[in-house]
Amino acid sequence: MAGSSTVTVRDLEFFADKLDPAKAAAAYLEHGAIVIRGLLKRHLPQLVQDIEASAAQAISLLDQAKRIPEGWSTPDGTLFLPAPKGYKRDKQIMVLGVNYRTSGAFFQSAFEERLLDVVEAIVGPDIELFIDGQCLYKEPVGGHPKHLHQDAAYFEHRFEGPVGVLNYAVDTDLRNGALHVVPGSHRMGVLKHVDTFSHLGLDPAEWTWDKALPIIGQAGDAIFFHVKTIHGSRENMSDKARPVFIHRYRRADDYVVVHATSQENRQVAERRIEEAKKENQRGLMVRGFRRLDTSRPE
């Protein structure tokens, strides 16, 4: 049950070296989240280098940052938020501008066969990428919390929506910002979100951290979560950055009907659902085949 403490990490846990995709998919469908230990470990050496090079580049571009509704954006596409008091800069990286278009290692890791076997067991054989990959960086010494939320508040889909696969790039624990999930919450529908420091989030007075299960893990562990699974992560109180990199996969015929980052732009997007259906949103295929659908725009 959502918010219940009866589900433990053991119920969600699988291991890359003895993976049964059907069993992993069944646990995902039941709980809305699983963790596969060591799944993307082999991709890390190059990917971590690319992440750190991107972070150095983003910081060097800070004097060109432009104010946007979500924070500040540098020319490489990095999103900055206000830094906690006493930090050496006044802004910290939230979403780092590294993705499939800037890092070969990031893109290649999206094609990991064992990962796709599990995604196929969840969404079926025809799978496309949704978004170009994302890296949430979380700088040290208090780096931003990402309040508990459902990704469906940001991108609500016509069908089941994307499977998110969030991967730890460094060992991650309670001190540096482990991902928390609420098992079973994927069956709660899309809940009302409010504006928070980290954009759309659930009301923090109602959705306190003790309602969520932290997943402590090592670099290379992959956490799969449903688009409606409540999740988030607390501040990074360590002295090093805590990057995660995220892949998202969906059925090749699925698409976003509401796209938002705040209560205000969500209200506007909700009025545009019919128009969203007419957009060409096709992503790159990672497995299977896309049949022509003449009811959707080319």
Ligand SMILES: O=C(O)CCC(=O)C(=O)O
């Ligand atoms: O950086 C994190 O740990 C949280 C990521 C997250 O919640 C998201 O991308 O939706």
